Amino acid sequence: NAGVTQTPKFRVLKTGQSMTLLCAQDMNHEYMYWYRQDPGMGLRLIHYSVGEGTTAKGEVPDGYNVSRLKKQNFLLGLESAAPSQTSVYFCASSSTGSREQYFGPGTRLTVT
Amino acid sequence: SQKIEQNSEALNIQEGKTATLTCNYTNYSPAYLQWYRQDPGRGPVFLLLIRENEKEKRKERLKVTFDTTLKQSLFHITASQPADSATYLCALRSGYALNFGKGTSLLVTP
Numbered sequence: 001n002a003g004v005t006q007t008p009k010f011r012v013l014k015t016g017q018s019m020t021l022l023c024a025q026d027m028n029h030e031y032m033y034w035y036r037q038d039p040g041m042g043l044r045l046i047h048y049s050v051g052e053g054t055t056a057k058g059e060v061p062d063g064y065n066v067s068r069l070k071k072q073n074f075l076l077g078l079e080s081a082a083p084s085q086t087s088v089y090f091c092a093s094s095s096t097g098s099r100e101q102y103f104g105p106g107t108r109l110t111v112t
Numbered sequence: 113s114q115k116i117e118q119n120s121e122a123l124n125i126q127e128g129k130t131a132t133l134t135c136n137y138t139n140y141s142p143a144y145l146q147w148y149r150q151d152p153g154r155g156p157v158f159l160l161l162i163r164e165n166e167k168e169k170r171k172e173r174l175k176v177t178f179d180t181t182l183k184q185s186l187f188h189i190t191a192s193q194p195a196d197s198a199t200y201l202c203a204l205r206s207g208y209a210l211n212f213g214k215g216t217s218l219l220v221t222p
Contacts, residue, residue, distance in 0.1 A: 033209060042214035050208050090155050097208040100146060103155030
C-alpha cells in the first residue's frame with residue numbers, strides 16, 4: 001500500500017497563476033483533509049471531506065477550493081495564487097473523524 | 113476560543129534520559145487526545161491516542177498521560193535516543209477534524 005500520496009512535491013507559481021494539488025489514498029478512508037503548515041503557525045486546516053462528493057471549510061479556506069469526486073482522491077485548487085499562499089501543504093486521511101490521520105509527504109509551494 | 117499550547121522552546125536532553133513534553137488545552141471537552149511525530153521535510157506520523165478515561169497509555173518507550181481536570185497531556189520518551197529527535201505535535205478533535213498544537217522540537221544528543 002502506498003498510503004497517502006501527493007502530487008507534485010514542489011511547485012513554483014507566479015502571482016495570479018492557478019494550480020491543482022492532487023491527493024490520493026489507497027486505504028479506503030472516508031475522511032480526507034488539506035492542511036497548510038507555516039513556520040510558527042503549525043498545521044492549519046484548509047478544507048476537509050467526510051465522504052465522496054462532500055466538502056467543508058476548515059480554519060483557513062479563503063483562496064482555495066476543493067473537490068472529492070472519487071473516494072480515493074481529494075483535490076486542492078488555487079484559482080489565483082498569492083504570495084501569502086507560499087507554504088507546505090499536507091493531505092491526510094482517516095477512517096473516521098475520531099481515528100488517527102495518515103499524512104502524505106507534503107507539497108512545497110512557492111508563489112513569487 | 114479553543115487553544116492548544118505546546119512549549120515553543122526546543123527541548124534538549126542527553127541520550128538515555130527521559131524527555132517530557134507538555135500539551136495544554138482550553139475550551140475543549142475532548143473524548144481523546146492524539147500525539148504525532150514530525151521529522152523535517154515530512155508529514156506527521158501518528159504515535160498514540162489516549163481516551164479521557166484512560167489516564168495513562170504506553171507504547172514501547174512512549175508514555176502518555178491525560179488529565180482532563182488539569183486540561184493537560186504529558187508525553188514521555190524514556191531512554192531517549194538521538195533517533196527520537198523530531199517535533200512532536202498533540203491534537204484534539206474539533207467537529208469532524210483535528211486541531212493541532214504548534215509542536216515541541218526535541219533534540220537528543222549523544
